[in-house]
Amino acid sequence: MALIRGDAVESGAERRLLAEAEAALPAVLRDIRPGLLTGVSAVEQDGRRFFELGTTAGDRIELRLDTAALPQPQPARTFTNTTTDRYVVQLADTLRPELAGQVLSREVGELLAVRDRATVGAQVPLDSLLAPGATLPARPELSDADRGRAEEFNYLAARMNDADLGAAERLDARHRFSELVDESGLRPRAPVTDAQHAIEQYAADIRQDVVRPLLRAGAREAMAELAQPVERLDAADAHAVVEARAVRAAEGAAPVVPPGFTMPGLRPDGSPVPRAELDRAAAEAAERRTSLSGRTLEELRARQAALPEGRHPRYELMIGGGAALAARSPEMLLVDARGRWHVDPIEAIVQSADQVRHLRQSGMGDPYQFADPRQRVPLPALQLWEDTAAVRGPLVDGRAELRVGAEGRLLAEIRPADGSDPVTVEVKGTPLIATGIPPEIVPGADRQVPTVPEATEHLAEGLAALGAPEAAAARDRLLALSEGQDRAAASLSVLADAGVSDRLAASADPRVAGAMETLRATAAWEEARAAAPGRVLMGDEVGDGDYDPSVARDWVVAGVGGAAIANAEIILQARPDSRVFMVGKDAPFVLHNDAQYTALRVKHDAEYGGDGRLVTFSGRYLGAVGTVTAADGRVRLAALDSAGRSLGVEGDAYVACLGRVSRLPHAVDSVESWARSAGGEVRGELRFDKDRQYLGYRLEFEAHGQRHACEVTGAASRMLPTHVFGREDMARLTVLNDKTTPPESGNVAAGFMATALQGSHLARHTAAEREHRQGPPSSGGPAGAVGAVGPAGAAGPGDAQRAAGAAARSRSAPRTAPGQNRTTPPGSAVPPPHLRNRPGPEPGRGRGPGA
Numbered sequence: 001m002a003l004i005r006g007d008a009v010e011s012g013a014e015r016r017l018l019a020e021a022e023a024a025l026p027a028v029l030r031d032i033r034p035g036l037l038t039g040v041s042a043v044e045q046d047g048r049r050f051f052e053l054g055t056t057a058g059d060r061i062e063l064r065l066d067t068a069a070l071p072q073p074q075p076a077r078t079f080t081n082t083t084t085d086r087y088v089v090q091l092a093d094t095l096r097p098e099l100a101g102q103v104l105s106r107e108v109g110e111l112l113a114v115r116d117r118a119t120v121g122a123q124v125p126l127d128s129l130l131a132p133g134a135t136l137p138a139r140p141e142l143s144d145a146d147r148g149r150a151e152e153f154n155y156l157a158a159r160m161n162d163a164d165l166g167a168a169e170r171l172d173a174r175h176r177f178s179e180l181v182d183e184s185g186l187r188p189r190a191p192v193t194d195a196q197h198a199i200e201q202y203a204a205d206i207r208q209d210v211v212r213p214l215l216r217a218g219a220r221e222a223m224a225e226l227a228q229p230v231e232r233l234d235a236a237d238a239h240a241v242v243e244a245r246a247v248r249a250a251e252g253a254a255p256v257v258p259p260g261f262t263m264p265g266l267r268p269d270g271s272p273v274p275r276a277e278l279d280r281a282a283a284e285a286a287e288r289r290t291s292l293s294g295r296t297l298e299e300l301r302a303r304q305a306a307l308p309e310g311r312h313p314r315y316e317l318m319i320g321g322g323a324a325l326a327a328r329s330p331e332m333l334l335v336d337a338r339g340r341w342h343v344d345p346i347e348a349i350v351q352s353a354d355q356v357r358h359l360r361q362s363g364m365g366d367p368y369q370f371a372d373p374r375q376r377v378p379l380p381a382l383q384l385w386e387d388t389a390a391v392r393g394p395l396v397d398g399r400a401e402l403r404v405g406a407e408g409r410l411l412a413e414i415r416p417a418d419g420s421d422p423v424t425v426e427v428k429g430t431p432l433i434a435t436g437i438p439p440e441i442v443p444g445a446d447r448q449v450p451t452v453p454e455a456t457e458h459l460a461e462g463l464a465a466l467g468a469p470e471a472a473a474a475r476d477r478l479l480a481l482s483e484g485q486d487r488a489a490a491s492l493s494v495l496a497d498a499g500v501s502d503r504l505a506a507s508a509d510p511r512v513a514g515a516m517e518t519l520r521a522t523a524a525w526e527e528a529r530a531a532a533p534g535r536v537l538m539g540d541e542v543g544d545g546d547y548d549p550s551v552a553r554d555w556v557v558a559g560v561g562g563a564a565i566a567n568a569e570i571i572l573q574a575r576p577d578s579r580v581f582m583v584g585k586d587a588p589f590v591l592h593n594d595a596q597y598t599a600l601r602v603k604h605d606a607e608y609g610g611d612g613r614l615v616t617f618s619g620r621y622l623g624a625v626g627t628v629t630a631a632d633g634r635v636r637l638a639a640l641d642s643a644g645r646s647l648g649v650e651g652d653a654y655v656a657c658l659g660r661v662s663r664l665p666h667a668v669d670s671v672e673s674w675a676r677s678a679g680g681e682v683r684g685e686l687r688f689d690k691d692r693q694y695l696g697y698r699l700e701f702e703a704h705g706q707r708h709a710c711e712v713t714g715a716a717s718r719m720l721p722t723h724v725f726g727r728e729d730m731a732r733l734t735v736l737n738d739k740t741t742p743p744e745s746g747n748v749a750a751g752f753m754a755t756a757l758q759g760s761h762l763a764r765h766t767a768a769e770r771e772h773r774q775g776p777p778s779s780g781g782p783a784g785a786v787g788a789v790g791p792a793g794a795a796g797p798g799d800a801q802r803a804a805g806a807a808a809r810s811r812s813a814p815r816t817a818p819g820q821n822r823t824t825p826p827g828s829a830v831p832p833p834h835l836r837n838r839p840g841p842e843p844g845r846g847r848g849p850g851a
C-alpha cells in the first residue's frame with residue numbers, strides 16, 4: 001500500500017494534511033511526553049497560526065505546523081530555534097494525512113530532544129544510531145533524530161494499546177511499529193542460519209540497550225515482543241514484516257547521489273577537527289587554497305601558451321561561491337574572489353548552531369563541531385568549510401567576468417587576486433554563477449530605477465517623449481556624459497540648464513520621476529562622500545571590512561534590517577568608545593528570531609537594559625543622506641526623511657544599510673549588453689529538481705542567431721531581476737523562500753544554511769544528469785568514499801568491525817559528508833520505508849555511516 005501520494009498536491013490536500021496534523025497534536029504530545037505540558041492552545045497572530053505549549057517548568061514553547069515540498073524521501077523537517085523557543089514542523093506536502101500523527105510524533109520528539117540538549121549545552125553526535133544502514137559507532141549514543149524515533153515508538157505503542165481505537169487501527173499501529181523496528185536496525189535481517197545473523201543480532205542488541213531507557217512501558221513491551229528475528233515472530237507479525245520488506249525491495253534502486261567528499265571540518269581519518277584547533281585548521285586550509293590557486297594559474301598559462309592565437313583553454317566554470325560551494329563539482333574551474341565570510345570583520349554568523357543544524361545535511365560542515373547549541377557559529381568555521389570545498393578541483397582566487405568573444409564563443413576574463421596578469425578561458429557547457437547577494441541601494445534612490453545608468457536610460461526616454469528641441473539637446477548631452485563618479489550631479493546640471501527638471505520630475509511615467517529621485521539621491525551621496533572621506537559608507541563596505549573604524553566615534557546606521565544590526569555589532573566591537581544610532585522602520589520578525597539581534601540590543605541598547613552605546617530610532621522613513629557643518633567646521637552626517645527634512649539623528653559617520661535591489665549578477669553584464677545591444681533577448685527560467693527543490697535560475701542570452709546560457713545559484717538566485725522575470729515567478733519564489741527558511745528559524749533564504757542546502761541539491765541534480773548522459777561512474781568519487789557499501793542487514797559496516805573487536809569506525813575510508821555518502825538524507829530526513837513515495841534505499845544496504 002503506497003502511503004504517500006507521489007504526485008504534486010493541490011492546496012486542498014495540504015489543508016487536509018495540516019488539519020490531520022493539528023488534530024493529532026494533543027494525542028502526540030500526550031503519548032510522547034506525558035506530564036511535560038500544562039496546556040496546548042492555538043494562537044493566530046500577525047498572519048501566523050501556531051500552537052503555544054505550556055510546560056510544567058513554566059516555559060512557553062511555540063510550535064507552527066506547515067507543509068512544504070521536501071527532498072524525497074523526507075516525510076518532514078523541523079526548524080529548531082532554541083534561542084526563542086520557536087519551532088516549525090513542515091510535513092512533506094505529499095505525505096498521506098493518516099500518517100500525520102506518526103510523523104509528527106517523530107518530529108516533535110526530535111525538537112524536544114534538541115531543546116533538552118540546548119538547555120544543558122550538550123554535544124550533538126554527528127551520526128545516528130537508528131537511521132537505516134547506520135554504522136554502530138565505538139560509543140553508541142542517540143542523536144536527536146534517534147530520540148525522535150524513540151518517541152515514534154512510544155506513539156505507536158500507545159496506539160497499539162489504545163482501547164478507544166478499533167482493532168484494525170491497533171493492528172495497523174503494531175505493523176508500523178514492527179516496520180520501524182526493522183528499519184532502525186533493532187532486528188537482524190539475515191536468516192538465523194546465516195553467519196551474518198550473529199553480527200546483526202549483536203548490533204541490534206546494543207541499539208536496543210541504548211534506546212530502551214527512552215521507551216515507556218508499552219513501547220518496551222512491544223519492543224521485547226517484536227524486536228525478534230522474523231523466524232521467531234508469530235505468523236501474522238512475520239507475514240507483515242516479510243511483506244514490508246518485499247515492498248521495499250520492489251521499490252528498486254537507490255536514487256543517484258553526487259560524489260562523496262570528506263565533510264569539511266573532518267580530518268582525512270574522519271575524526272572532527274577539535275574546537276581548539278579551528279583557527280589553525282582554517283589557516284592551513286587557506287594556505288592550501290592559495291597554493292592551489294597558484295598552481296592552477298600556472299596550468300592555465302601553460303595551456304594557453306600551447307594554443308593558437310585567439311583560442312583559450314576550455315573549462316567548465318563556476319564563478320563565485322561561498323555557501324554555494326556545496327554545489328561545486330571537481331570538474332569545474334572555480335574562480336572566486338574570496339569575499340563575504342573571508343573578509344567580514346564580524347566574529348560569528350547571526351545564527352546559533354541549533355538554528356542552522358540542517359547544515360549537516362548539505363555536507364558543508366557540522367555547526368555543532370565549533371559551537372554549542374545556542375552559540376553563534378564562528379567565522380573561522382565557515383572559512384575552513386569554504387576553503388576545503390573550494391580545493392576539490394581547479395581554482396583561481398580572483399574575479400571573473402563573462403563576455404562573448406569575436407567568434408561567438410563564451411569567454412571568461414579572469415583577474416587573479418595575486419595581482420598577476422589576467423587570463424582568459426573559454427567556457428565549456430553552462431557556467432554556474434554564485435556571486436552572492438546584489439549590492440545595496442544608495443539612500444533615497446528609487447527602488448524601481450536604482451542606479452544612474454538605469455536612470456539615464458529612463459530619462460533619455462522621458463526627454464524624447466517631451467518632444468521639445470531643448471529636451472532633445474539635453475538628451476544628447478546626458479547620453480554623452482562619461483561613466484563614473486559625479487555623473488549623477490552632472491546629469492542634474494544638464495537637465496537644470498535645459499529647464500526640463502521639473503517636467504521630468506512630474507512625469508506621468510513613474511520610472512522617469514523615479515530616475516530623477518535616483519539622480520538627486522546619488523548626487524547627494526557622492527557629495528557627502530567627498531565632503532567626509534571615509535565617513536560615508538555603504539553597509540557592504542563595513543561588512544567587507546573595507547573601512548576604518550577609527551574615523552568616527554558616533555555612527556549613524558541608516559536601516560534597521562539584518563545588515564544594519566550586523567554593522568552595528570562590527571562598529572561597536574571595533575572601537576570601545578564608539579556609539580551607533582540605528583534609524584529606520586522596524587526590524588523584521590526574522591531578526592527577532594536570530595541569535596544576534598536581541599542579544600546585541602540587550603548588551604548595548606538602554607531600552608533593553610544595555611550600556612547605551614546603541615540607540616535605536618524606529619518608525620522613521622529615510623531619504624537621502626544629509627550633511628551638516630558643526631561649530632568646529634567639521635562635516636557631520638544626518639539622517640533625512642524622503643522630503644529632505646532632518647530626522648534629528650546625526651553622527652560623524654554614516655552607513656547606508658537600506659536594502660538591496662535585485663539585479664543580474666555583475667559577472668554577466670557584458671553578455672547581457674551583447675544580447676541587448678543587438679536587439680536580442682534575455683530570458684530567465686527558475687530551475688527545480690525532481691523533488692521540486694529550487695536550484696536557482698537559468699539565463700539565456702540570444703542575439704546574432706547565437707545563444708549563450710548560464711545558471712545562477714546561491715544567494716544571487718534568491719532575488720530575481722525584475723527586467724527578466726515576471727510577477728508569477730517572483731510570487732512563486734517569495735512563497736518558496738518563506739518555506740525554505742521560516743522566519744521563526746532565524747534564517748533567510750539567501751542565508752548560509754539555505755544556500756548550502758540548495759547547493760547540495762544542485763550537486764545531486766547535476767550528478768544525476770551527468771550520470772544520465774554518461775552512464776554511472778566506474779569508481780567512487782574523488783574522495784573514494786562513495787560506495788563504502790555496508791553489508792546487507794540492519795547492521796552497518798562498523799557493526800561487523802565492532803563485533804570483530806576492531807575499531808568501530810572505519811579508518812580505511814574517510815567519512816563523507818552526511819547525505820553525500822548515503823542513498824538518503826540523514827537523520828530525521830530518513831523515513832521508514834512505508835512513508836516513502838518513491839524508490840529509496842533498501843534498509844540493510846546502508847552505505848557508510850548512518851545519519
Ligand SMILES: Cc1cc2nc3c(=O)[nH]c(=O)nc-3n(C[C@H](O)[C@H](O)[C@H](O)COP(=O)(O)OP(=O)(O)OC[C@H]3O[C@@H](n4cnc5c(N)ncnc54)[C@H](O)[C@@H]3O)c2cc1C
Nearest residue numbers: 320321322323324337339350399400436543714715751752
Ligand atoms: C553583510 C552580510 C552579512 C550576512 N550575514 C549572514 C548571517 O549571519 N547568516 C546567514 O545565514 N547569512 C548571512 N548573509 C547571507 C550570505 O549571503 C550567506 O550566508 C551566504 O554567504 C551565501 O552564499 P553564496 O555562496 O551564495 O554567496 P557568498 O557567500 O556571498 O559568496 C559569493 C562569492 O562570490 C565572490 N564573487 C563575487 N563576484 C565575483 C566575480 N565576478 N568573480 C569571482 N568571484 C566573485 C565573492 O567574493 C564571494 O566569495 C550575509 C550576507 C551579507 C552580505
